[in-house]
Amino acid sequence: MARAALPVDGTRFSKIVEIRDLLLTKPNPMRLESGQPDFDTPDHIKQAAIEALLAGKTGYAPSSGVAEFKQAVVEKMSGHNGLATDTDHVIAVQGGMHGLFVTVSAVAAPGERVLLANPNWGATKNVVIATGAVPVFVDMEYDETEGFTLDPKALAKAIEAHQPVAFILNNPHNPTGAVIPDDTLAEIVRVCAERGVHLIGDEAYEDIYYTSAKPKLAATLHQQLKLHSPVTSVFTFSKSYSMTGWRLGYVVTNDDTTITRLKKLVLYSANGINTFIQFAGAVALTGPQDCTATFREGYRRRRDLLVEAVSAAKAFSCAEPKGAFYLHAKVENGISGDQMAALLVEKHELGTVPGGFFNAHGEDGFIRWAYCCSEDMVRRAAEIIATL
Secondary structure, X not given: OOOOOOHHHHOOOOHHHHHHHHXXXXXXXXXXXXXXXXXXXXXXXXXXXXXXXHOOOOOOOOOOOOHHHHHHHHHHHHHHHOOOOOHHHEEEEOHHHHHHHHHHHHHOOOOOEEEEEEOOOHHHHHHHHHHOOEEEEEEOEEEOXXXXXXXXXXXXXXXXXXXXXXXXXXXXXXXXOOOOOHHHHHHHHHHHHHOOOEEEEEOOOOOOEOOOOOOOOHHHHHHHOOOOOOEEEEEEOOOOOOOHHHOOEEEEEOOHHHHHHHHHHHHXXXXXXXXXXXXXXXXXXXXXXXXXXXXXHHHHHHHHHHHHHHHHOOOEEOOOOOEOOEXXXXXXXXXXHHHHHHHHHHHHOEOOEEHHHOOOOOOXXXXXXXXXXXXXXXXXXXXXXXXX
């Protein structure tokens, strides 16, 4: 009997994994294809997990999160982000990807449209597709000096054209390294609110920025502007605390319907998040924050090495990234991003991802390097890039 196609059949496996598998066949690869931080999880967070285990925190957790974890999120949102919330509007999730999946599922019905900035982290589009919703796009603008930006007027036009129920905004941005200035972000927030579009903030890189001040969250600006529309923010511990393998995140929303749906979706997809890891997460949020500054400065040094190398190269150009740990370089020697990525892997054992993986229009003449691997590896890569 013929089987009907499912929404997930419209997704594709990650190009990053494909390149990673090829790199691992090389004797001495430079792993600039993957957003895996080189830093270890800070010791005080690991110790908190050990202590929770030894204290017997190994049973089922409440499906929306243990009380200590949710309270830590509330305190962090107030002190770190300037956003007032309460534990009834916080839920624990199994990392940022799970957070995005359940959030889109809670906001968009199958067949409804979800707007994404283009280019975008390729997984986001596939998450939308897997839920049965339909991804549509608003193109970011590119300037050789300023890099990628999102024009609120272009967003308004895209909303008018596509009539989406939600807009997912990642800031700081993967893959471009862009950071939206607070005044521009406020306009974006207002555009969504005035048109009844549910704004979903993907805040994976909130602590990795090179601007003079920490960028504000869209949800914080929404609250400060006293707007009345749904806003949901998705957070992960993966980047800020180098906890990629722990699979822990949280979602904060101002919308009662959304949090009710999120509670059901988490219950029936994960039935609660690992108990002892939530206690470690609470310590990460409320304990010493020196690690986030240390990581950020380490990434800044690596960014500067790559920017200097690209500036010296004839084959590439780039604007200086303002956040995250990615450099989105324009290929200037007449070959495609796909061709350049393949050449770098085969000839130089240097990992990168072609821009077409992130761009809804396909091949776009860019490639992305992730400079979160070791500083020595970035330095080796920079020496090669500068000669191209």
